[in-house]
Amino acid sequence: MGKYDRNDPETLKLLGSSFENQDYQTVLEIFRDLHPADQAKMFYALKTDQQEVLLERMEIPEIADIFDELEDKQTLTAARNLPLPFLADIIDDMDPDEAADLLGDLSGQDVRRTISLMEESEEVLPLLRYADETAGGRMTTDFLLLGPGDSADSAIQYLRSAGLETDIPYYLFVVNKEKDLLGVVGLRELICADPGQIISDIMESNVVSVQAMQDQEEAAQVMKHYDLQALPVLNNLDQLVGVISHDDILDVLVDESTEDIYRLASVSDYALEPESGLFLQLKGRLPWLLLNTITALIGAWVISNFGDLFVQVAVLAFFQSVVAAQGGNAASQNVAMIVRSLALGKVNPKQIIPILFRQILVGMFLGTVIGLIVGIGVGFWQANPYLGLVLGLALLGNMLVASIVGTLAPLILEFTGQDPA
Amino acid sequence: MGKYDRNDPETLKLLGSSFENQDYQTVLEIFRDLHPADQAKMFYALKTDQQEVLLERMEIPEIADIFDELEDKQTLTAARNLPLPFLADIIDDMDPDEAADLLGDLSGQDVRRTISLMEESEEVLPLLRYADETAGGRMTTDFLLLGPGDSADSAIQYLRSAGLETDIPYYLFVVNKEKDLLGVVGLRELICADPGQIISDIMESNVVSVQAMQDQEEAAQVMKHYDLQALPVLNNLDQLVGVISHDDILDVLVDESTEDIYRLASVSDYALEPESGLFLQLKGRLPWLLLNTITALIGAWVISNFGDLFVQVAVLAFFQSVVAAQGGNAASQNVAMIVRSLALGKVNPKQIIPILFRQILVGMFLGTVIGLIVGIGVGFWQANPYLGLVLGLALLGNMLVASIVGTLAPLILEFTGQDPA
Structure with a gap:
């Protein structure tokens, strides 16, 4: 490795003081010593006016290297305030696939003007016709x-x-x-x-x-x-x-693994990070929580229509939350396994039936074990064998249904052409 | 691509009939036309006696190529019944890192005898000293x-x-x-x-x-x-x-992404697949379900000690399951984001405090929104503003705590040297 290190406190201190003293020679020396991947990380962590200072002083190929390494959204932010002729020169020097991603993110008018200002647009233009998530959107023309x-x-x-x-x-x-x-x-x-x-x-x-x-x-x-x-x-x-x-x-x-994980945890914005802004956090997390709350309330309302029963079965209602939670747990185990197998290309349509039968069997076993434990336990404890029987059977039924739904739902989404995760 | 295709029904039909007619010439022709990665998939799908027929008739380097491509457990199964001198020749021809993995999976006595029978053990021996999950366990000495x-x-x-x-x-x-x-x-x-x-x-x-x-x-x-x-x-x-x-x-x-996803979904065996055997399924899925059931029952027992209150607060008990579910959902959103950021190396210890503050703020907002909706809704519906207030505050508190725990738990595990997922 070089003289400086992006994670070294000494380097960061020197960088900060050099910026303060307007010693841009040293700033450039530190940057030029780093790998472009580290330059990009460091560039992204700078304040906007510090980024501007750097962009003014670095060579076009150096900026292109950094832009190649930044994430798409970060590149767009850095590119937005640049004069278009300057930006066109940078894009000319970027990897064609990254250049196409950046052009695709610019506003329609800027795209046309930037392309007209570019010298080597013929490497990038063919890439613009393919959507981001296709093979064409990932390929390079530089071979x-x-x-x-x-x-x-x-x-x-x-x-x-x-x-x-x-x-x-x-x-x-x-x-x-x-x-x-x-x-x-x-x-x-x-x-x-x-x-x-x-x-x-x-x-x-x-x-x-x-x-x-x-x-x-x-x-x-x-x-x-x-x-x-x-x-x-x-x-x-x-x-x-x-x-x-x-x-x-x-x-x-x-990226696809992150999508899988977020979808399983009901986070709907796959670019969300722990330190993302508050608005993004709420936008990515509230919708599913709200939907779930409303469903739960509707359920409560339906049960409340049974009037007296609502209070009578208080004990049952309480234990019912145990039943529901275990069903949910079993289903999420199934969904995780199926989603992962699909993502890794391990499941084909011919296997759906054997997998479903396997999972029905598993659900019956899981339900029987948990059902017996809860049923016998609660039956003795509440001195009410009938309550135990009802709870045990409810658990068995619930986990069986959970296994079937948790297995079929992602499979059906996949083979009807949708992306389950 | 070649003449045959692993996923082509025609190829599979020809393979099946060739095995039946003991036309091993055609079987070998099909195999030799495929890429070793496809040979491995096809080999794994064969019956044991068909595998034996192939192993007897293929050249040592061909078998080594297939063994290189099989998953570790599959290689071990195929290798187990081979005479050790034959196996030693195959391992000599395998990639050193795969060879080391296979040797590491053999029983102690077989390892020593196999190594003594090998001709090029000096490429593999240095690899045996590194654990599977280290950089040394993944490297090759063939450069x-x-x-x-x-x-x-x-x-x-x-x-x-x-x-x-x-x-x-x-x-x-x-x-x-x-x-x-x-x-x-x-x-x-x-x-x-x-x-x-x-x-x-x-x-x-x-x-x-x-x-x-x-x-x-x-x-x-x-x-x-x-x-x-x-x-x-x-x-x-x-x-x-x-x-x-x-x-x-x-x-x-x-592999690490699969581990993350399975851990989040409480599946404790990371090699589990939807079509894995019943015993493996129960072993990988029951423990956490059991633990969770017992915790829930203990909770029920604690509450039941409050005797009369148990029935009196029937309505509250019912709505309480809504509160608990939303807390769980919010926490799992947090855990997913943190685990993923850690896996991608995006979090360092210095960021813990700002991330925690951000997530406390997010938890307060989520709790306020959900709390207001449920509180006002249930308050009016049950004509009981006190019930609404209690539920609303319970939701706010629960989601705040969920955000803190869901953020801190994986971070603390990580920075005390454990692997949160």
């Missing part, structure tokens, strides 16, 4: 092409002339003149080949690819299953239009 | 070394002589004779360098690394943060002992 008749030696010359900066550095993609994907060559194979060998003899022609319109989660599953470092993306004419790199797929898997 | 004084040309000659099969194919690691890590060279940089250039002039010397004893989750966070394809692992003398590759880190992130 290297070979023809099947090229020699290994000429491929190496081409690599040397293309220089070091490519999003997909360790693979070359082989296409014919219709841009059909014929194969892939790794740099390792290229180096080990005889200089005169023809690419079509070296390349791996059995290539896994995805369609640009496919869900990014499917692309992630394919890359994980085959341990791929780069996944080619084809359009509907089966032409090679982009490549997804391994770090994008990490982001997809992490 | 390539250079000296700082080597020329680019001699490095390329070395690559050609080393052949194509290395776990870490696109990076070369530069060490001195004490095995201290001096730098990393990517194949791209090597190809673009002048043949006579010295490695120490080409290499990136600012290298991120982890310690072998560090948690695999920390290694995963580092690789994700810096978008690394390979992460060097050092021992406590800071010597290079291994490298973690990008696909291992995918597995870590996915």
Whole structure:
């Protein structure tokens, strides 16, 4: 590691005092010593006027590196106040996929003006047509092409002339003149080949690819299953239009897991963090709490219509909350397992029936064990075997239903084309 | 893709009939056409006697490829019935990290005999000393070394002589004779360098690394943060002992997310799947349900000691279940956010206080909104403003406490060295 460290108190102190003393030389020295990923974290933590000072003094490629590393929302915030010609230069230098995300987040008028000011918009424009959550929305257009008749030696010359900066550095993609994907060559194979060998003899022609319109989660599953470092993306004419790199797929898997976890905990805003603003917190958390409260109150109202019974069955009403809680717990166990299996691509439609039968059996066992314990316990304790029997049966029934609903609900959502989590 | 497809019914039908007709030539043809990841999925789905037929007829390197792709438990099941000399040959051909995992899962006596029968145990033995969940447990020893004084040309000659099969194919690691890590060279940089250039002039010397004893989750966070394809692992003398590759880190992130989700849903066995056996299901799900039931019953018993009050406050008891449910919901929202932020390395100890204050504020707002709605609603409906007031305040208090507990509990577990999820 370098001289400075983003997490080192000394570094942070020096940075703070340098800003105070307007010693921007030292500020830049600290920044330039850090990895862009750390620069981005540090940049985001600065005050707005400090960010402005930096943006004025850094080189365009340096700013582009930081923008590539910031999260999409953070990039937008930093980009918003920049003059459009300056912003256009930065976007020209960004990774095409990040550039497309940023352009897609700008307001309609700014998009058009920024694109007209850009010099290399042809790398970014094809990406704008794909939705954020598709394979096309995750791919980059910054990769290297070979023809099947090229020699290994000429491929190496081409690599040397293309220089070091490519999003997909360790693979070359082989296409014919219709841009059909014929194969892939790794740099390792290229180096080990005889200089005169023809690419079509070296390349791996059995290539896994995805369609640009496919869900990014499917692309992630394919890359994980085959341990791929780069996944080619084809359009509907089966032409090679982009490549997804391994770090994008990490982001997809992490984002999707966060979504799963938040959805299971009834947090509806998947970008919410513990330190997010109050308004965002309420917006992401209140709706489901309200819905749940209202449902519970309606339930109470229905029962209250039974008048006298409401007080008579006070004891039952009390124990009923135990029954309801266990049903809820059992259902959430089921939902968690199914949602996770779906996310990891482990369930296919043919397995629904066996899984359902397995879970009905599990629900019966869970209900029997819990039902017997509560039923016998409460029956003796309240000296009321009838109460025990009712509670035991209620628990058995409730957990059986919970198992069925908790299993079927996410499966039905998934296979009717919705995203259960 | 090849001629056959693991998910194609035609392929599966042909496979089934070939097994029936003992046409093992066709069985092998189908298998050899598939990617090892698909071979593994298909192998796992076979009956035991069909697996045996395959293991008898496949080449050792083919079996090793399949074993590399199977999940650890599946590999152990397949390996258990093999004669040890045969198994030793397979393990010799496996990736060192997978080989170490398999050896670690064998019984003590078998480990010693297998190792003594192996020819290349020196690649695997150093890995056996690291626990499964550490960086050392995830790393491979199959990577390539250079000296700082080597020329680019001699490095390329070395690559050609080393052949194509290395776990870490696109990076070369530069060490001195004490095995201290001096730098990393990517194949791209090597190809673009002048043949006579010295490695120490080409290499990136600012290298991120982890310690072998560090948690695999920390290694995963580092690789994700810096978008690394390979992460060097050092021992406590800071010597290079291994490298973690990008696909291992995918597995870590996915496993840890599954753990998070299961823990939040009170499923205690993180390997449980919807189709797991009945006994495993009960073992992974009953304990927490039982604990929760017993807690609820103790609560009921405490309240029942108040005798008459138990019936008198029947209405309150009923509405109280609404209060309890909302507190539980709010707490689980908090736990989910904190657990996820911790898993992604977004929280450091300094942030605990501001996060807690933010969440106390959020809890007050949530409690006020829900409390007002329920309090006013029930107050008017039951024509009992006192009941409304009590319920409203109970909700406010409950959600405030829920927010504090739901925020602090996972944070305290984390920073006292335990793993909250």
